[in-house]
Amino acid sequence: MRIGAVILAAGEANRFGSNKLIKEVYGVPIIRRVVSAVEGIDKVIVVGKYYQELMRILEDQVVLYNPYWSKGMSTSLKLGIRFFQDYDGVIVLLGDMPFITRDTVNRIIQSFTVDCDIVVPTHKGVRGNPVLLHKRTFPLIMNLEGDIGARAIMDKVKKICYVESGEEVLIDVDTPSDLTSKKHP
Amino acid sequence: MRIGAVILAAGEANRFGSNKLIKEVYGVPIIRRVVSAVEGIDKVIVVGKYYQELMRILEDQVVLYNPYWSKGMSTSLKLGIRFFQDYDGVIVLLGDMPFITRDTVNRIIQSFTVDCDIVVPTHKGVRGNPVLLHKRTFPLIMNLEGDIGARAIMDKVKKICYVESGEEVLIDVDTPSDLTSKKHP
Numbered sequence: 001m002r003i004g005a006v007i008l009a010a011g012e013a014n015r016f017g018s019n020k021l022i023k024e025v026y027g028v029p030i031i032r033r034v035v036s037a038v039e040g041i042d043k044v045i046v047v048g049k050y051y052q053e054l055m056r057i058l059e060d061q062v063v064l065y066n067p068y069w070s071k072g073m074s075t076s077l078k079l080g081i082r083f084f085q086d087y088d089g090v091i092v093l094l095g096d097m098p099f100i101t102r103d104t105v106n107r108i109i110q111s112f113t114v115d116c117d118i119v120v121p122t123h124k125g126v127r128g129n130p131v132l133l134h135k136r137t138f139p140l141i142m143n144l145e146g147d148i149g150a151r152a153i154m155d156k157v158k159k160i161c162y163v164e165s166g167e168e169v170l171i172d173v174d175t176p177s178d179l180t181s182k183k184h185p
Numbered sequence: 186m187r188i189g190a191v192i193l194a195a196g197e198a199n200r201f202g203s204n205k206l207i208k209e210v211y212g213v214p215i216i217r218r219v220v221s222a223v224e225g226i227d228k229v230i231v232v233g234k235y236y237q238e239l240m241r242i243l244e245d246q247v248v249l250y251n252p253y254w255s256k257g258m259s260t261s262l263k264l265g266i267r268f269f270q271d272y273d274g275v276i277v278l279l280g281d282m283p284f285i286t287r288d289t290v291n292r293i294i295q296s297f298t299v300d301c302d303i304v305v306p307t308h309k310g311v312r313g314n315p316v317l318l319h320k321r322t323f324p325l326i327m328n329l330e331g332d333i334g335a336r337a338i339m340d341k342v343k344k345i346c347y348v349e350s351g352e353e354v355l356i357d358v359d360t361p362s363d364l365t366s367k368k369h370p
Contacts, residue, residue, distance in 0.1 A: 065243075065247065
């Protein structure tokens with residue numbers, strides 16, 4: 001079973017004010033922490049507005065530049081899905097979630113049984129990320145528009161498989177104060 | 186019939202000595218001349234060593250950064266084909282051919298009949314570029330390795346369709362002196 005990883009790193013970071021993905025958490029740029037969580041898995045990182053700074057620290061990775069980044073997350077997601085359209089599933093990681101680990105990802109992949117359209121990690125009942133999309137949901141993704149992500153197809157699929165995970169599936173970096181306040185779960 | 190365009194712009198330009206694709210011919214960077222030749226066609230530009238300078242003038246385009254650029258042209262070609270794997274055919278343009286026009290491309294596409302595995306433009310009996318690959322040749326491309334391109338599969342396909350074209354299908358920029366000596370055909 002072949003799983004591809006799409007890392008979304010094309011956001012505008014409006015509330016942060018600058019390129020948050022190169023900021024360090026425990027000495028490692030956030031985007032590199034996310035890349036490490038899918039080490040060994042075929043991956044593509046989708047970049048946009050901040051491509052210059054990001055690519056300088058992603059020179060060992062396949063990177064897709066999305067010229068439509070200002071039109072919203074779905075444009076990046078669709079480009080990433082195109083790249084892995086022949087894979088059995090795609091795990092969609094958000095570039096601003098610094099505490100996702102390979103272990104988090106493994107548990108999600110292990111929960112991916114043949115009847116699951118999407119695997120969604122949860123923590124204490126709250127849906128988080130990354131989600132794992134079955135190949136049969138790809139046509140639904142390709143119809144998305146605007147600043148929406150995989151969440152928008154959740155009411156259109158037959159079966160969502162949930163896997164209880166740690167707090168890391170809910171933690172992202174939105175504002176500069178997040179960087180000093182959020183602790184490793 | 187959906188045709189995608191892959192523009193190969195990841196080369197090392199060993200004989201040129203610097204990033205030749207941003208050099209201007211009649212006031213327009215070579216790579217932008219190539220992009221114009223496939224205007225209106227879905228395209229991806231594959232970059233490598235010189236990604237920084239190239240992307241600065243490709244911010245309106247979908248760009249794929251190939252981290253394996255030093256391993257040769259096939260690595261870029263394969264990434265581009267992955268992106269258009271569901272299309273009926275892919276036209277492969279070389280980023281250093283400044284005189285390819287939309288007209289050159291149109292003639293090649295018009296020659297693409299259902300029995301053609303590959304369409305190859307020729308000029309006075311000499312095979313040139315860009316070539317147009319039928320979807321059924323994609324698996325052959327995905328098996329290529331090293332610094333070789335579509336030429337390497339030509340002896341493996343059933344039917345090559347040739348279309349007589351202008352001198353532009355043979356002209357590329359290899360050395361700085363090419364820029365002053367080569368004239369618009």
